[in-house]
Amino acid sequence: MKPFLKNISSVDLINFIFLTFISVIYFISFNQTPYKTVMFIALILLYTLIFFAGKARFSDNRFKRVMLFVYPVIFLFLIFETFFMILPYFNANRYDLLMSEIDFSMFGVNPTVWLESFTFPALTEILYLCYFIYFPMPFIILIWLYKKNMLVELESTIFAFFVCYYGAYVMYFFIPVMGPRFFLADIQTIELNGLLFSSAIKNLILALEPNKLDAFPSLHAAIVMVTMLAANKYNKKIFNILLPLAIAIIFSLTYLRYHYVIDIIAGLAWAVFSWFLAKKIFNYIGQTLSPHFGK
Secondary structure, rough: OOOHHHHHHHHHHHHHHHEEEEEHHHHHHHOOOOOOOHHHHHHHHHHHHHHOOOOOOEEEEEEEHHHHHHHHHHHHHHHHHHHHHOOOHHHOOOHHHHHHHHHHHHHHOOHHHHHHHOOOHHHHHHHHHHHHHHHOOHHHHHHHHHHHHHHHHHHHHHHHHHHHHHHHHHHHHHHHOOOOOHHHHHHHHOOOOOOOOOOHHHHHHHHHOOOOOOOOHHHHHHHHHHHHHHHHHOOHHHHHHHHHHHHHHHHHHOOOOOOHHHHHHHHHHHHHHHHHHHHHHHHHHHOOOOOOOOO
């Protein structure tokens, strides 16, 4: 066990901590979930993935760094895909009414309904494309850091992304929110029809997000903010290029009815807080753990 612990990186540690949280949620919801066996297998596979990342860290495999770059992405995707098996059975409460009331109290209208006045197919198409580009957007700065061989900075940035992701994921379990696309569907009077790719993007998002209780806080807003903070720190040119896209993505969240405005505000606030929190944690533990990409 000791050699394995010596191989743990900051990314492995935060993955292990969050996976332990998910394991606790699994056992709490064990009697309610119909996915007992599948979820158990998923947990074993995820623990195994962390174990093999630690083993691979100091191997002689020439693809080691590439594998350790890809592994957090695979882990994050897989663990998110398990939420639908436990979240609805862990917490039966829904907070859409509260979020819509907060929005209404701030603006005097439901923002997604009000935005119908500005809805037209070309804009819808552009914003769906922007919404989808969010998913690869963090890789722009991460790949740049990787290519520059700035491995410590790369690890600390991945760690910051994961602090942001996992903090928001925890909130999903305690503040389940579907979002206005579901909760306010009855009062929306205009369909969001694009031109070419919007329907395909919408269907792909539905397929990749089996958990529909992930609106609060908005991780789209949060991860866009963390991406911009990282770009601002390491490469101002990338920051300037991404800035218009970041603004368009934030606007798309309400226009496309995925998020209440309060979701976005909460996401942006959490992103800034988690960025500085991650920096403090990484500076504290980074020297005592193994470098994520090995030596």
